Amino acid sequence: MRRRSERAFTVISACASLGRNRFGWASALVAMLVVWSVALLAAASAHAGPTPEEYVKHVGGAATIIPPGELRLDSRRMTCGQRPTVIDDQLDDYGAAYPGFLILNSKLMSRVPTAVKLWIYAHECGHQFRGPDEETADCFAVQRGRRQGWLTPDGLEEICSFIRPSKGSSMHFSGSHRCEAMRRCFADPNVR
Numbered sequence: 001m002r003r004r005s006e007r008a009f010t011v012i013s014a015c016a017s018l019g020r021n022r023f024g025w026a027s028a029l030v031a032m033l034v035v036w037s038v039a040l041l042a043a044a045s046a047h048a049g050p051t052p053e054e055y056v057k058h059v060g061g062a063a064t065i066i067p068p069g070e071l072r073l074d075s076r077r078m079t080c081g082q083r084p085t086v087i088d089d090q091l092d093d094y095g096a097a098y099p100g101f102l103i104l105n106s107k108l109m110s111r112v113p114t115a116v117k118l119w120i121y122a123h124e125c126g127h128q129f130r131g132p133d134e135e136t137a138d139c140f141a142v143q144r145g146r147r148q149g150w151l152t153p154d155g156l157e158e159i160c161s162f163i164r165p166s167k168g169s170s171m172h173f174s175g176s177h178r179c180e181a182m183r184r185c186f187a188d189p190n191v192r
């Protein structure tokens with residue numbers, strides 16, 4: 001339980017703060033949370049952001065670029081428009097988004113249930129089309145999952161367990177709030 005909560009905290013914090021900075025939006029939390037490589041990347045390319053090739057070069061070449069339409073997660077083919085995915089197992093989170101491409105840590109991803117994997121990918125894809133807001137990306141992800149048939153109410157509960165921090169932690173409200181918002185989006189016939 002404790003370990004799962006710690007992982008969940010990572011997802012929430014990185015996506016709530018680093019994600020914004022990767023898109024170039026200011027965040028007061030950046031000084032606390034940002035890793036040096038991301039800071040350097042942001043500084044080197046303040047406006048456009050790095051290309052996938054620049055990103056791979058920057059992280060030392062250990063990362064690989066999966067062309068659009070070729071990524072599979074638990075044998076399901078994943079697409080996000082024409083966006084490629086960079087697999088970077090040094091990433092300090094399960095997933096991240098730069099404008100134009102997604103990043104996944106396949107080591108961390110291998111530890112979570114299928115519904116959570118697909119949701120993480122769809123969430124990062126949501127940032128591509130809807131911008132930096134976390135709740136909007138969450139909503140995009142669960143509605144896409146419902147539409148494409150990979151997300152059931154049980155799967156949604158797996159996602160909620162994944163992002164639910166330990167009781168009494170400072171992130172408790174945030175995780176519960178995100179989950180409630182996702183349940184509303186999942187039930188909402190109007191696509192957002």
Ligand SMILES: [Zn+2]
Nearest residue numbers: 015019134137
């Ligand atoms: Zn996010």
